[in-house]
Amino acid sequence: xxxxxxxxxxxxxxxxxxxxxxxxxxxxxxxxxxxxxxxxxxxxxxxxxxxxxxxxxxxxxxxxxxxxxxxxxxxxxxxxxxxxxxxxxxxxxxxxxxxxxxxxxxxxxxxxxxxxxxxxxxxxxxxxxxxxxxxxxxxxxxxxxxx
Numbered sequence: 457x458x459x460x461x462x463x464x465x466x467x468x469x470x471x472x473x474x475x476x477x478x479x480x481x482x483x484x485x486x487x488x489x490x491x492x493x494x495x496x497x498x499x500x501x502x503x504x505x506x507x508x509x510x511x512x513x514x515x516x517x518x519x520x521x522x523x524x525x526x527x528x529x530x531x532x533x534x535x536x537x538x539x540x541x542x543x544x545x546x547x548x549x550x551x552x553x554x555x556x557x558x559x560x561x562x563x564x565x566x567x568x569x570x571x572x573x574x575x576x577x578x579x580x581x582x583x584x585x586x587x588x589x590x591x592x593x594x595x596x597x598x599x600x601x602x603x
Contacts, residue, residue: 459595463539494530506588508586512579
């Protein structure tokens with residue numbers, strides 16, 4: 457398969473990417489119902505890897521991905537694409553590296569202007585869901601991670 461350069465660019469998040477660039481939809485399979493569940497969520501690229509996380513709390517999408525790790529990433533800002541992916545639950549060392557980087561993004565002026573309150577890293581480390589996104593198309597995954 458030839459990698460779509462527009463998709464690769466849409467996945468290429470940088471520390472200075474505007475907040476809207478982090479917004480995607482995902483479709484998971486319900487943990488109890490087995491039905492498709494589509495939500496809007498933010499994703500992040502840290503050290504060439506892609507992650508989903510959220511505010512500290514129990515999250516339905518996280519329960520769904522733990523039971524059924526295959527899901528679809530729907531790009532929607534500037535490029536439309538449906539990308540099959542697999543969620544991988546991360547280890548504690550990865551949590552300790554990724555969560556502070558995500559929380560640090562919220563200290564940027566663009567986030568404060570959107571009314572995002574300052575977050576407590578320790579609370580996020582203790583209570584936020586976190587999974588790595590591994591795109592099923594290995595060529596896409598490698599090209600996007602290298603961008």
